[in-house]
Amino acid sequence: MKGILLFGHGARNPAWALPFERIRQAILATDAAALVEPGFLELMRPTFAEGIDTLVGQGATEIVVVPIFVAGGGHVNKDLPPLADQxxxxxxxxxxxxxxxxxxxxxxxxxxxxxxLNVVPFE
Incomplete structure (x- = not known):
């Protein structure tokens, strides 16, 4: 069974995680049976490991980690692969x-x- 982990950096402000919950809810609105959880690198919970453990506990045998980052950098290219291996x-x-x-x-x-282009109209 496939699961999706929405991977993010994390922040001290709990409101920072709200977009992750919106993405999760949008996925569930499309597929109510989807297994989808967030997992954060630091400062927030669930951690990456906790998110993976939750998905496995729900029956996931294959997990796609979707980095919610604008681009690849140290966290995506260096920190994420060892977390997945562990x-x-x-x-x-x-x-x-x-x-x-x-x-x-x-x-x-x-x-x-x-x-x-559209957030603030040009005059």
């Missing part, structure tokens, strides 16, 4: 795939460009 070691038979950062996807870039 999770696969903890959960025998679990397969984790790492998606590119959401900000690198063409539809997301187009939506950001559209937003930038």
């Amino acid at each position: 999770a696969m070691t903890r959960h025998a038979g679990l397969i984790i795939r790492l998606a590119p950062p959401v900000g690198e996807a063409a539809p997301v870039l187009a939506a950001m460009a559209d937003y930038a």
Whole structure:
């Protein structure tokens, strides 16, 4: 069974996680049976490991980690792969795939460009 982990950096302000919950709810609105959880690198819970553990507890045997980052950097390129490896070691038979950062996807870039053009009308 497939699961989705929405991976983010984390922040001290709890409101920072609200977009992750909105994304999660949008996924569930499309597919109510989807297994989708957030997982944060630091400062917030659930942690990456806790998010993975929750998905596995719900029956996930394959997890796609979706980095909710504008671009790949140290956290996506250096911190994330070892976290995925550790999770696969903890959960025998679990397969984790790492998606590119959401900000690198063409539809997301187009939506950001559209937003930038329309957020404040030119006069």
